[in-house]
Structure formats: C-alpha cells, structure tokens
Amino acid sequence: MRILAAMSGGVDSAVAAARAVEAGHDVVGVHLALSRAGGTLRTGSRGCCTIEDAMDARRAADRLGIPFYVWDFSERFRDDVIDDFVAEYRAGRTPNPCMRCNEKIKFAALLERAIELGFDAVCTGHYATLVDGPDGRELHRASDEAKDQSYVLGVLTAEQLAHTYFPLGSTPSKALVRAEAAARGLTVAQKPDSHDICFIPDGDTRGWLADRVGAQAGAIVDRSGAVVGSHEGAHAYTVGQRRGLKLGVPASDGKPRFVLEVRPVSNTVVVGPKEALATAEIAGERYTWAGRAPASDAFDCDVQIRAHAEPVPARAAFVGGALTVTPAVPFDGVAPGQTAVLYDGTRVIGQFTIDRTVSAVPVTA
Structure with a gap:
C-alpha cells in the first residue's frame, strides 16, 4: 500500500512509520504545521507541532530513508479547532480540542488530501486496534490499556477507518516502543510525551480564554x-x-x-454539594458511528466520558432525535461539550457530543 505517515516528531509516530516501512509499504512522511506563528505553540516536549517537533520528525524520516514533507494546515486548524474551542467555552461547554483535531485535521483534512494524492491510508502512532469484521472495519481498544487511545479516535467514521493504519495497537507497552525506537537508531526514543493544549503557549487556559471570550x-x-x-x-x-x-x-x-x-x-x-455532580442521564444530537450503526434504536453498551475514565455500563436510546444514555451507575461531574464514546466490549460503536445532563440528585436535596 501507499502509506502517508503523519509524523508529529514524537516516538510513537516515528516507530509507526518505521513499522509501515518494514511491512513493505511505500511510505511518505508528513508533518503538519498547525501555526504560522511559532511562538503561539508550546516549545520543547510539551507540544506536538512546534518547529523542534518538525525537525525531530525530519530526522526520523531521514533515518528511515523515506521522503518527508511539511504541510501547512494552520488555517484549517484555526477554523476547526481553535475557533471551535473558543465558541464552545463561550457557549458554556467544555470541549476536547484533541478530539476535534483528530476529527477535523488528522482524519479529515489530512486523509482527504492523502486520498487525492493517491495514498491508500494514513498511518499514525495512536494506540488503537483495527479489525476487519463481517460488516467492515472496526475500531477496538489497544492491547495496552494504560495507553489506549480509542476514546479520542471515537470520532472516526467507517469511511475514515477504511483508510487508516495503526501499527502500534497490538504493542503491549510504551516501554517496548521506546526500546524499539532506540534499537532503530531513532533520536526521539526517550523524548517525553506531549501533553496539555498545544495552542496555548504558557498553559494559562483561563487567561488565554479571557483574551478571546472577554x-x-x-x-x-x-x-x-x-x-x-x-x-x-x-x-x-x-x-x-x-x-x-x-x-x-x-x-x-x-x-x-x-x-x-x-x-x-x-x-x-x-x-x-459534591453528590450533586452525580449524573443520571446524558444526551446529544451530534453523533457519529465508528463503522456499522447499531441495529436497534435502543441498545446496551459501555460509555466512557473522558480519555482516561473507566467505562460505565449503560443503556442508549434515541429520544426525540437525541442519543440519550442512562448509566447503570451515575457518572461523576459531566459537562456539556464533553464527548461520550460508546463501546461494545473493546469495539468502539460511536460517539456523541454531550448537550444535556440530568443530575441524579433532586434540586430540593
């Protein structure tokens, strides 16, 4: 296959690209420039799209002997991720910008361009597993529970999954990925993981929002x-x-x-009071399916409301056009704007943006 490897400059995407090359695919590396003003993104290990990261990605591509390019997606990133982040907070919701970046940039804008250029799939260093089932490709959790990233990939559609490649999904631990990177001579082997919001330079989300929301x-x-x-x-x-x-x-x-x-x-x-954070019901109208849609308008599932939250058994149903989920045990502290990802065992069913929550504690309590 012709594979476009999205290389962030970190160890995971570098090893993913290396495995794609080793598997015999025709691989081209690409780094996404998400800001035209370098100072607006974090420096060092705290971001995922700085000039330093682009240089790390290029060195990894050179080591692998594959072509490498930097693509300017800054305008699309501003419109679909940063502006959305501000709009959601202005509306009183709590968004997940990494989720939106996966949905709008890495697996929409990037994949669209890759297909136009004749690539068969986009390869990333996400920890998730793809399984070809009887009804098409399915998205499943990674074998390493601690690193599983299926939650932030829950926004992917059946069409996108058909052109996606996750070489790290079956790797038992991040330590093995780092050891493999070192064995392959990749200089990012011990580079710290990226974290926080990449487009807020100093980590002061409150101050950053105050400048834009007022x-x-x-x-x-x-x-x-x-x-x-x-x-x-x-x-x-x-x-x-x-x-x-x-x-x-x-x-x-x-x-x-x-x-x-x-x-x-x-x-x-x-x-x-803290007990009033218990949430008996969540609902949203903006939903997508990761593969085949549920066969019924009401079904049992597990629901995860944060990237590292424990999944909760629940009943999902369509009520008045909204996907409504009632957990077997109340969720704790759910905010509108968060994403709820639905699972059937390890398989991702789909996701929705939470628009409405119902407290498990009456107002009179």
Missing part, C-alpha cells in the same frame, strides 16, 4: 438561585471544579461546594 463579572449561585459569591468570567469555570471559587456565603452544612453548571446567557455559575 472577562465579565457575574454571580455564583447555589441550586436554589441564592447568590453565594461572584466571578470575573464564567468561561474560567468548568463542571466539577472546586478550587478558586472564593464563595462569600458558606454552605449550611459546612461542606465544600463544586461547580455544577455554567450558564453563559446569564453569565452565572451554579455551585452545590
């Missing part, structure tokens, strides 16, 4: 609507947050309070 003072209220404090910008708060609330009125039971809801229209933050 900081407007407002009230912090309890579940009854009584004002218990004030804030300098609702965008700085997310469901489940405890620190930094600075409440002027203590709770009657003396227990700490947590953010339960952010209401952008009224610029209000709602707080309450």
Whole structure:
C-alpha cells in the first residue's frame, strides 16, 4: 500500500512509520504545521507541532530513508479547532480540542488530501486496534490499556477507518516502543510525551480564554438561585471544579461546594454539594458511528466520558432525535461539550457530543 505517515516528531509516530516501512509499504512522511506563528505553540516536549517537533520528525524520516514533507494546515486548524474551542467555552461547554483535531485535521483534512494524492491510508502512532469484521472495519481498544487511545479516535467514521493504519495497537507497552525506537537508531526514543493544549503557549487556559471570550463579572449561585459569591468570567469555570471559587456565603452544612453548571446567557455559575455532580442521564444530537450503526434504536453498551475514565455500563436510546444514555451507575461531574464514546466490549460503536445532563440528585436535596 501507499502509506502517508503523519509524523508529529514524537516516538510513537516515528516507530509507526518505521513499522509501515518494514511491512513493505511505500511510505511518505508528513508533518503538519498547525501555526504560522511559532511562538503561539508550546516549545520543547510539551507540544506536538512546534518547529523542534518538525525537525525531530525530519530526522526520523531521514533515518528511515523515506521522503518527508511539511504541510501547512494552520488555517484549517484555526477554523476547526481553535475557533471551535473558543465558541464552545463561550457557549458554556467544555470541549476536547484533541478530539476535534483528530476529527477535523488528522482524519479529515489530512486523509482527504492523502486520498487525492493517491495514498491508500494514513498511518499514525495512536494506540488503537483495527479489525476487519463481517460488516467492515472496526475500531477496538489497544492491547495496552494504560495507553489506549480509542476514546479520542471515537470520532472516526467507517469511511475514515477504511483508510487508516495503526501499527502500534497490538504493542503491549510504551516501554517496548521506546526500546524499539532506540534499537532503530531513532533520536526521539526517550523524548517525553506531549501533553496539555498545544495552542496555548504558557498553559494559562483561563487567561488565554479571557483574551478571546472577554472577562465579565457575574454571580455564583447555589441550586436554589441564592447568590453565594461572584466571578470575573464564567468561561474560567468548568463542571466539577472546586478550587478558586472564593464563595462569600458558606454552605449550611459546612461542606465544600463544586461547580455544577455554567450558564453563559446569564453569565452565572451554579455551585452545590459534591453528590450533586452525580449524573443520571446524558444526551446529544451530534453523533457519529465508528463503522456499522447499531441495529436497534435502543441498545446496551459501555460509555466512557473522558480519555482516561473507566467505562460505565449503560443503556442508549434515541429520544426525540437525541442519543440519550442512562448509566447503570451515575457518572461523576459531566459537562456539556464533553464527548461520550460508546463501546461494545473493546469495539468502539460511536460517539456523541454531550448537550444535556440530568443530575441524579433532586434540586430540593
């Protein structure tokens, strides 16, 4: 096959590309430039798309003896990831920019161009497994549970999965990948993993958002609507947050309070007891299927609401056009804007963006 290897400059994508070459594929490496202003992205090991990362990717490609290119996707990244991130926070939701990057950039924009250029598939260093089932290609969890990235890949569609290649999915551990990189003479063998949001240079998400959303003072209220404090910008708060609330009125039971809801229209933050974070139901209208769609409008599944959360057994059903999920055990601290990924065992069924949540604790409690 003709393989386009997306090379971030990290050890995983370098080893994935090496395995594609070793498997006999015709491989070309590409690094995605996601910002035209280098200073707007993290430096060193904390990002995944800096000038330093591009140089690391080029050295790896040279070591593998494959052609290498840098493609400018900065405009698409700004429109589909950064602007979406700001819009979601402005609407009082908590987005996952890495999820959106996978959906809109790595497996939409990149894959579209790859197909146009005659490539058969895009190869990445994600830890997930592809299985050719009776109804087409299926996305499954990686063999290494600690590194499994099937959650952030839950946005992939059947068509995208048909042109995707994940060489690391069956590798038992990240340590083995690093050892393999060292044995292959790849200089990124011990490079630290990237983390945090790549387009926020100093890690100050609150300050970065304040510059773009605007900081407007407002009230912090309890579940009854009584004002218990004030804030300098609702965008700085997310469901489940405890620190930094600075409440002027203590709770009657003396227990700490947590953010339960952010209401952008009224610029209000709602707080309450920890037990009120228990969520009995989630729903969303923006959903996709990773392969075949469920055969029924109601089905049992496991649901994961964060990248490293434990999956929870649940019942999913379509109610009024929305995919609604009722967990067997309440979720803890779910925020609108998060992504819920549905599983059948190890297989990813699909995903949806959470638009609505229902607390398991009545307001009168």
